[in-house]
Amino acid sequence: MTDEILWRLVVLFVLLGLSGFFSGSETALLSLDKLRVRFLQQKQRPGADKLAALLDNPDRLLSGILVGNNLVNIAASVIATSLCVSYFGDGGELMTVLILTPILLIFSEICPKTYAAQYPEKMSFLVLTPIRFVVWALAPVILVVSSI
Secondary structure: OOHHHHHHHHHHHHHHHHHHHHHHHHHHHHHOOHHHHHHHHHOOOOOHHHHHHHHOOHHHHHHHHHHHHHHHHHHHHHHHHHHHHHHHHHHHHHHHHHHHHHHHHHHHHHHHHHHHHHOHHHHHHHHHHHHHHHHHHOHHHHHHHHOO
16 A cells, blocks of 8 residues: 555545534534523533524534535545545446445444434534634635525
8 A cells, every 4th residue: 555545545534534523513513402501601611602602603503514514525525536546447436436425424424413412512512612613714605605
């Protein structure tokens, strides 16, 4: 295995992890009970005010998560396709679909969403800072997407 292929595999696994992060974040943050967040604010739970502020604009939050997840999934598809074409030749595109689709569904969608649905409060506080950064960094894209 060459260094280039190994590098692409590492990048692919990082992208799959980021996809799972976005999927789990979406489920956790959007299933969190707003009354519970208000209660946590009253109890002065660290981060509760920032969480409430993030949840006060659910359209912006969801747009940021979805744009981030789509960017990561597109990048993962490009990397996976380049790997499969290198390995399988002309059948590489088909192999990408056959290999990447179940991996994305199981490890980047189903597992993170299942965990986040079971522990929305815990997950919400874990993802709060990175998601706030993503929403801030993607603000220009979110404005364009939201206006469509």
